[in-house]
Amino acid sequence: MEYIEEKTVQNEPKKFYIKALMILGLLLVGYGVYWVFFDMNRLPTGDYLTEETSADGEYTVKTYVSSGGATTGYAVRGELVFNNSNKKTKTIYWNYREESASITWTDNDTVEINGHSLDVPKDKFDFRRH
Template sequence: MIGLLIVGLIGYGVYWAFFDMNRLPTGEYLTEEISPDGKYTLKAYVINGGATTSYSVRGELVFNIKDKKTKNIYWNNREDTATISWMDNNTVEINGHTLDVKRDKFDFRNQ
């Protein structure tokens, strides 16, 4: 039982350190688009990884109605621009990736 607990803690530590989308760098503001019903705003930021890595784009969903809470729903490598278009009130397309904002996330590290 103790061994299973240790493996679980190590697994969570690796996830937290390398894959948790809440720990992404802030970046520089690119653009934003508001959903047709005004319930969400998707803001895009470009992150300069420095000399050893390429640019990345982070998409942050803002809940306009609920306390302006935010969550990261998009993270893609080798991009420095963002094209955002809302398909309907809950579906957005970011640089060719279609996401349902209620349940989907895109993270290039999981592809």
């Protein structure tokens, strides 16, 4: 009876490592799917459309139109530029089936792009998530 109990105790660390590896694998696969399909930093650059600067001059939003080729429609990408700091520009707007962009600053930290209001720099609009 003691031999059977020892063997069971010895298998517990193996089970733990197998479960840990499975969880790690699932996390890596999940991040890979996010990176390939939803990471806004991987969007196509597109062709320049227009830009508007906030009243205090702290931010500029530049918009670009991107063609997905023969099988998809146009999309508009909006990029936030930090004028008074060395921060990297960041994509804050991505909407499918648009070819033009209307940018309006409602105050120093709120921009409206094609009817979507964003509180910069924290908000983003991505049609794939709405």
